Amino acid sequence: MRRVVYPITLGFLVFVVSFQLLKDEPSEETRVLSNSPEPTTTQAETIDQKVSTQSEDVLQSAPIEKNYDPAVMAPSDAAEGIVPVRLTIPSIDVDAPVAPQGYTEQGGMAVPNSVTEVGWFEPGTKPGATGNSVIAGHVDGRNGPAVFYDLKELKAGDSIYVEGKDGEKLTYTVQRVVAHPLDNSPIRELFGPTNKKALNLITCTGPYDDEAQEYTERLAVYTTLSSS
Template sequence: MPRWVVPAVFWTLVLAVLLFVFRPGWADQDTETPARPAAAAPSSLPGASRHASPSAGPAAGPSMPRSAPTRLRIPRIGVDAPFIGLRIGPSGALDPPPADDTNLVGWQESGVSPGELGTAIVAGHLDTATAPAVFARLGELEAGDTFEVSRADGTTAAFVVDSVEEFDKDDFPDRRVYEDTPNALVRLITCAGAYDRKAKDYTENLVVFAHLKEPGERATPALEGR
């Protein structure tokens, strides 16, 4: 993740980003024209040099020690899914969660863990060739909704949604999504828009921007359903 106070590093990272972002389809079926993509998950996730890291400045909000996430719960949209760690593949892009598991989310394990200072990246499939997947209803979330991440250390991190937005993959707001920050932030990312059969990929990404809930902060009680 670029640090805006170090221009030389920033431009180095920008060059690295251009080399591997927006590659089409994470995992395609062997059929020529699938009715649905086998892995409708974001194809523009960060590589090793793009994961966000804590800012050198003082923390501006609450945070938690580093701990691997174990489960994501968003009852409002029916999500109750385990995590899998995702690594950077040979192409330089983040490998996707397995295409044959519709109820699984992945996090960039070389980056920030949810609840830790910095921007944590969580990815999930929109659908598969045969069925909707874990983030099929992600676009239904609204600002003020909350969700929880259970962590390996036995703690639970509660997050508040700031916004839910869609971006064309050819005009993805790299800086904003993977920002360097002194806060504990999470991005939930999946595919959106129309499915391009030629590219075997969706044309857009949907991003949920969220922050770690502060003690006493009021938010929509999405964890209790609606």
């Protein structure tokens, strides 16, 4: 009896333990941890936490006279914005051409086929204008790192430069870096209306799902315009 039970138990234990160990290790290279030392990155790691901290905030700060986020107004001086052609991020050695991108057949955001080029979501907001502009790039190709491989190294305060087709230059400053689960990403927060002049960079992160052939998380770098 023991002859059978012990080996099976042992085998099972080894499987579970080694799976847990192996499972976490490889993904570390491509996963971005939301718990980076920058305090700003912990502000909103997932929608869940954000919602709960917001409501707590409201409850705790009852005496504050004005306490709400204002609605997004149509800008009175509708800034024209620029058509971006080049993205430069010196702190992680990114210097890449930008191509306009639209929708995929499924209605998602299309991305360039190239692993050295990044894509700007053209139906959305032009960089420099009020709203959320979005630039996405690959984290890797089939055989190695791609243009946004080091995006996870960005920290609040880092500078990002966008060049327009007529040579205009915009400077954005990183506000926070957050990994969102793919099936629960805040698409409206990244692409939707805002009173800010924001540029959000997106790439893949997290564990790779072999079956679905895609990464299970998206890394979002939230930046705002600091000078033009």
